[in-house]
Amino acid sequence: MSGKERSGPLAATADLFEGRPWVLTPTRETDTEVLNLALELVALCRAVPVVMDADAHDRAVALVSHTPQLISSMVAARLEDADDTAVRLCGQGIRDVTRIAASDPRMWVEILSANPGPVADVLAGVAADLDETVRALRSLQSSDESKRQDGAEGIEDVLRRGNAGRVRVPGKHGTAPAAYEVVAVLISDQPGELARIFADTGRAGVNIEDVRIEHATGQQAGLVQLMVEPTAAPLLSAALRERGWSIRQ
Template structure:
């Protein structure tokens, strides 16, 4: 068990996906985590899961983390500031500027409030979907404001580091504009694309490959939660969608008249800019050229994928990214393994030596 950087007791209000995941990760490091939730059943599930113990009147938290729905966040933060006058209170909602403005309007003691936002999540919510490793390698935004202090920022930085996240400082307005682009608009676009499947025949949907699955995965997210998120960040989201609409109109015009002068060039320019945009995405799921990719054939049999991952680990290689291509009823799938370039050749040789067939190797 690694020692936590964070000192003192942590109170988590809200035991859904993020609240329970934070609790699980902190408990692994020996932090005293107390949990609260308006729903006794949801609280009991998180406690049974091992995310912390039920809160009591004897608790004295140094940090309170509010992990509730966006439309309830300001109300709960204000109540926690009153209930725990010695604690720093943060929240993990996906919008920041509106919550801060709401707290100021309520007359809350924002000198002890500092918003934050882990850029992590899953399509399915609730404590049952929680994972202690959900934050590993993911950005954790700390949103300083005029009333916050450097010491408070350091406390949240310790929290982020304890959870394996990468702390990033962004002012609330800058945060909201940023997540509109990288999170909120993608949700809208994915949902609109997935909705087109309702107009197709079942046989057409059965043709879906990994490209469609990748671009619509988040369309399975909770509509009730996303109604709140989009309403709270409506301005920045609408602005980006207007620009998206302009780009889309240009592509439609070019496709409606594909033989018109300049039409192929406009489509090519759109695709090229897409390549350039993907290349700017850092980390494990972007187009970062630091990684090499091996494509391994995996038989569609129980245990084969687990065996592949185990054997990669036995070779002492860290997986930087992974995705599986598998068409319905196919006898094999293709596991795309991203690794550091300096280990790619040796790993390829080792896998071949273990009997795996490589379909492709890219650097």
């Protein structure tokens, strides 16, 4: 379970599989020596072996890999003929959702052709949610207060279920997801600025759990979002201010 949205030899990297799940699906007929050889290969690539039933694997990857790829592509496809003014409003949310839409279509046709049924099943569930959400949104347009209330409840339901699903996504090192505090720092688009902010964070004795960069539209600057333990956030904010960084709420 690894890869990038770019393909070809120039996109190759020696650590592609490091720390990533590598699923093996032996059957009763699989020779033990063959399975051991496969496990050796996984170890040489520094991946994490996961043994699963083949059908369970197909359903799992349909849910967590193949369907997200298609949905990302579908959202990105809405942008193809969008007005330039609308596209210029793109923020980090749309960048996150559409990142994997840059993947090679030919490669994904091959992948999806090997697992069409389970992917179609997951998409059917997503389609049912979409139908309910569309109906809820239409209800919000109604002049009937009762229908508007039903629509609001429908929207809230899908958002809450999204919250519940999101917290099940494994966090750092595959552990349970943790709630981090975001320290947002304004940073100029200049060489060495990221290295400097990381170094200043290290001098403050704070570990960065995750990091995101949100680029400002039409400016040579952006926001670096440093995810840290909640107890460390005030310390880091104060330390970075002392070193001249501009902290954003």
